[in-house]
Amino acid sequence: MTRAMTASGKQSDGGSPRGDRFIRPDWPAPAVVRALITTRHDGVSAAPFDSFNLGTHVGDDPGAVQSNRMRLRQHVPAEPRWMEQVHGVDCLRLLASDTTPDSTQSALPVLPALPALHPSPALTRADAAVTRDTGVVCAVLSADCLPVLLCACDGSAVGVAHAGWRGLAGGVIESALQGLSALGTPATQVMAWLGPAISGARFEVGAEVRAAFLDHAGDDAGAFVQHQTDGQKRSGGEKYLANLYALARARLRRAGVSRVYGGGFCTYLDRARFFSYRRDGRTGRMASLIWLAPGADRGRSMSS
Numbered sequence: 192m193t194r195a196m197t198a199s200g201k202q203s204d205g206g207s208p209r210g211d212r213f214i215r216p217d218w219p220a221p222a223v224v225r226a227l228i229t230t231r232h233d234g235v236s237a238a239p240f241d242s243f244n245l246g247t248h249v250g251d252d253p254g255a256v257q258s259n260r261m262r263l264r265q266h267v268p269a270e271p272r273w274m275e276q277v278h279g280v281d282c283l284r285l286l287a288s289d290t291t292p293d294s295t296q297s298a299l300p301v302l303p304a305l306p307a308l309h310p311s312p313a314l315t316r317a318d319a320a321v322t323r324d325t326g327v328v329c330a331v332l333s334a335d336c337l338p339v340l341l342c343a344c345d346g347s348a349v350g351v352a353h354a355g356w357r358g359l360a361g362g363v364i365e366s367a368l369q370g371l372s373a374l375g376t377p378a379t380q381v382m383a384w385l386g387p388a389i390s391g392a393r394f395e396v397g398a399e400v401r402a403a404f405l406d407h408a409g410d411d412a413g414a415f416v417q418h419q420t421d422g423q424k425r426s427g428g429e430k431y432l433a434n435l436y437a438l439a440r441a442r443l444r445r446a447g448v449s450r451v452y453g454g455g456f457c458t459y460l461d462r463a464r465f466f467s468y469r470r471d472g473r474t475g476r477m478a479s480l481i482w483l484a485p486g487a488d489r490g491r492s493m494s495s
Contacts, residue, residue, distance in 0.1 A: 211230070211232075212229070212230060212233045213227045213229060213230065213266070214227065214229075214386070215227050216340060216453060218382060218384045218453065219382070219450075220342050220346070220382065221342070221344070223325075223346040223483050223484045224342045224346055224349055224481065224484075225482050225484050226340050226349075226479075226480060226481040226482075227266065227480055228338065228386050228387060228478070228479045229243055229245060229263065229478045229479075230243065230464045231243050231464060231465060231477065232464070233262075234255070234258075234262065235255050235258045236251050236255040236256070236259060236475060237252070237255070239473050239474055239475075240255070240475040241475075243259050243262075243475070243477075244466070244474075244475025244476060245263065245332060245475070245476055245477065245478045246334075246475055246476030249473070249474065249475060249476060250473065251475065263478065267480060268326045268328065268482060268484070269327065269328050271328040271329075271330035271478065271480055272285050272320060272327065272328060273330055273332075274315060274317045274318070274320065274330075274331070275316045275317070276316075276317070276318050276331065276332060277316050277317075278318065278353075278357040279316070279357075279358060279361065280358055280361045280362045281316065281317040281318060281319070281366065282319035282352075282363075282366040282367050282369065283315060283317045283319070283320040283370075284320075284321055284322065284373070285320050285324070285327045286322070286324055286327070287326065287327055318358050318363050319350065319351065319352040319353065319363050320350060320351055320367075321341075321348060321349070321350035321370035321374060322348065322349060322350070322482075322483070323347055323348040323349075323375075323483070325482075325483045325484065326482060326483070326485065327482060328480050328481070329350060329482065330351065330478050330480045331351050331352070331353040332476040332477065332478055333353060333386075333388070333458075333477055333479065334465070334466040334467055334468045334474055334477065335388060335394075335467050336353055336435075337353075337355070337359070337385060337386065337388035337435045337436070337439055338351065338353060338354070338386035338387070338388070338479035339352040339364055339383055339384070340383065340385075340386060340479060340481045341367055341368070341371060341381055341481075342381065342481065343371065343374075343375075343381060344376075344380050344381065344382055344450070347374070347375065348374045348375070348376050349481045349482065350370055351367070351479060352364050352366070352367040354388075354439055356400055356403075356433065359435065359438055360403040360404050360407065364446065365446055368447075368448070377447070378448050379447045379448070381447075381448050382448070382450035382451070383443050383448055383450065383451045383452070384451075385439055385440075385451065385452070385453040386453060386456070386479045387456040387461075387477065387479075388435050388456060388457075389435065389458050389459045389469055390436070390456070390457035390459065390460065391414070391432050391433060391434030391437065392432065392457065392459075392460070393432075393457060393459040393469065393470075394432060394434070394435060394459075394469070395418055395430055395431070396430070396431055396433045397431075398429040398430075398431070400431070400433060401415045401431050404438060408441065408445065410441065411438060413437065414433060414434040414437040414438045414441065415432070415434070416431060416432045416434075417429070417431055418430050418431055418432045436454040440454070458470075465477060
């Protein structure tokens, strides 16, 4: 499934109505799974970060970012576990107490060619996170890259992945699914929601990006449409429009995830709601957040 249907039968983008401060995923997740995605509305940052920028690394006034994060904090049960995102594939296992090392970490299974899960000190370099502890807020920042929210169908665990093309090609979704599997939830028992990202209509890439995906799976060719200007044709340069949503759905499907929702956004085209690095260059960042509400620990053992 790629897009949700409204009661009227019209397609929706799988979130809240246009103009809302937050987008709340429209997916059949268990009640204990909570999630929200910020937009650019109702913050204090000045242009070009106007107004609800949550990124500390983009050149915005630190005081404005802190004020925006304090506003966000009113809507989540704890301070989000921010990461230093590097377009990689590392996945953190987040614990209710980030000062207590996870003694079982070394025993967790690792998929071939994917990194082991790491402990979770503040601002560890990673692009995915998972948890089964209530009140722990997994978070990624984005402004064109694809945020992927994940949850166990029984509400026992949640996760998030920051999937730009490099991370997506490298296996960041698979890494997050590996993390959930280590917490007891196989991919076949996971559902996913695809958040705001640049759409295939505006995401132009070179032939090397297409090759990075096709080297992994030839059927990803359908997610690329050749796109060349007259100048590019004369110079021999190949350009393609890449569909991150289609690539993510294919990765999820091949991993065993059949319940996939969301994916009807375009950060580039929807200037009113979203920051877009491709569109503006110097701009802010939205946050995609997911957590387990109290009560999610019924019927399972806790990690802390």
